[in-house]
Amino acid sequence: MKFLFYTHSLISDWNHGNAHFLRGVIRDLVRRGHDVLALEPEDSWSRANLIEDQGAEALADFHATFPQLMSRIYGADFDHEAAVAEADVVVVHEWTDPALVERIGKARANGGAFSLFFHDTHHRAISSEGDIAALRLEDYDGILAFGETLRQRYLKAGWGKTVYTWHEAADDALFRPLPDIEKSGDLIWIGNWGDDERSAEILEFLVRPSQALQLKTTVRGVRYPQHALAALAEAGIEYRGWIANARAPMAFAQHRVTVHIPRRPYVENLPGIPTIRVFEALSCGIPLISAPWEDAENLFRPGKDYLVARNGAEMTRLMKDVLADPQLSADLVAAGLETIRARHTCRHRVDELLTILTECGSARVLELSTTAEAAQ
Numbered sequence: 001m002k003f004l005f006y007t008h009s010l011i012s013d014w015n016h017g018n019a020h021f022l023r024g025v026i027r028d029l030v031r032r033g034h035d036v037l038a039l040e041p042e043d044s045w046s047r048a049n050l051i052e053d054q055g056a057e058a059l060a061d062f063h064a065t066f067p068q069l070m071s072r073i074y075g076a077d078f079d080h081e082a083a084v085a086e087a088d089v090v091v092v093h094e095w096t097d098p099a100l101v102e103r104i105g106k107a108r109a110n111g112g113a114f115s116l117f118f119h120d121t122h123h124r125a126i127s128s129e130g131d132i133a134a135l136r137l138e139d140y141d142g143i144l145a146f147g148e149t150l151r152q153r154y155l156k157a158g159w160g161k162t163v164y165t166w167h168e169a170a171d172d173a174l175f176r177p178l179p180d181i182e183k184s185g186d187l188i189w190i191g192n193w194g195d196d197e198r199s200a201e202i203l204e205f206l207v208r209p210s211q212a213l214q215l216k217t218t219v220r221g222v223r224y225p226q227h228a229l230a231a232l233a234e235a236g237i238e239y240r241g242w243i244a245n246a247r248a249p250m251a252f253a254q255h256r257v258t259v260h261i262p263r264r265p266y267v268e269n270l271p272g273i274p275t276i277r278v279f280e281a282l283s284c285g286i287p288l289i290s291a292p293w294e295d296a297e298n299l300f301r302p303g304k305d306y307l308v309a310r311n312g313a314e315m316t317r318l319m320k321d322v323l324a325d326p327q328l329s330a331d332l333v334a335a336g337l338e339t340i341r342a343r344h345t346c347r348h349r350v351d352e353l354l355t356i357l358t359e360c361g362s363a364r365v366l367e368l369s370t371t372a373e374a375a376q
Helices: 018-031 045-054 059-067 080-085 098-109 128-135 148-157 201-213 226-233 245-254 264-269 275-285 311-323 324-343 346-360 361-376
Strands: 002-006 034-039 071-074 089-093 115-120 141-147 161-166 188-190 217-220 258-260 288-290
Touching: 002 018, 018 245, 018 275, 018 346, 034 161, 080 098, 080 311, 089 098, 098 115, 098 188, 115 128, 115 346, 128 148, 141 148, 141 346, 148 161, 188 201, 188 245, 201 311, 217 245, 226 275, 245 275, 258 275, 275 288, 275 324, 288 311, 311 324, 346 361
Parallel strands: 002 034, 002 089, 034 071, 089 115, 115 141, 141 161, 188 217, 188 258, 258 288
Antiparallel strands: none
16 A cells, blocks of 8 residues: 655654654555655754754665665645645644644545644643643544543544544664663663743652752753753753754663653643653663653553652652662563563554554555455
């Protein structure tokens, strides 16, 4: 089948975690023999910031790292109707311009034979409800929501016809243990500062524990204001800025423990939705300690796949325990890898997507799916 993904950006992961997941999904679709193209707008803020931050070399690095991924940049004169007409499945991400969301929906309503899905991987359904409510989704075959609580929000509000839970996951072809890499640090956190959605939590669960234990700590990410950089420096933490997601496995391998610090909107309003870094860190085989969040969907085994710290003092104690106890560290690594490999890889998500297509796909997609199954 031919898949078309409307993305904010596939090329850039600068403050744009959805690119991580889509790259893994698209790579697996290509591996299975499907034809996949991503489209991204010429005014993508993520790509623009990446170029400003890292230069055009970062774009070349993406293409060298992911040669099987195809992304096309579209402008105001792009013929979207022609593009979707050639596709069997079209997936439109939530950051897509609202007018274009509606335009693609009309193409489906006006006789388009493709299956059309809207993909939401953000908290705007809660934090900016009006933005999502204003979208014209009635012509979409289904909604792909990256958590059950978000799915329920769509159902309750009556947004869209059919809503599926489609969690993010780890691309384990990329995120895998690198046991031969020598450890050069104690603690690493890969995460962006954001819009003060977890400022206090970063200080409580990362900065102060690291300082108290005098750990050799590295922070990677973007959008850190000057006062945040000052706090890191005062705690003796090395801030190294943006890191390409493809290089995160090496960074994890060079350290002995990492942490998960969820954003406040997820903790308070969308329980059960972890950031993609939880999947990726566990897939890399690094012990993980999390600040509080409710695993409402039983995605993991808290206390076994990772440890949970209720406050900063407990985070400090658990960091000390993991770093001092090789067996505890090894047990966490083994359990986390077991859960990821059994349930949370991009291969699993592609299986889920193909199943969803058999449930609410267009007639053309159902015919193609039946033909593919018969050929296996």
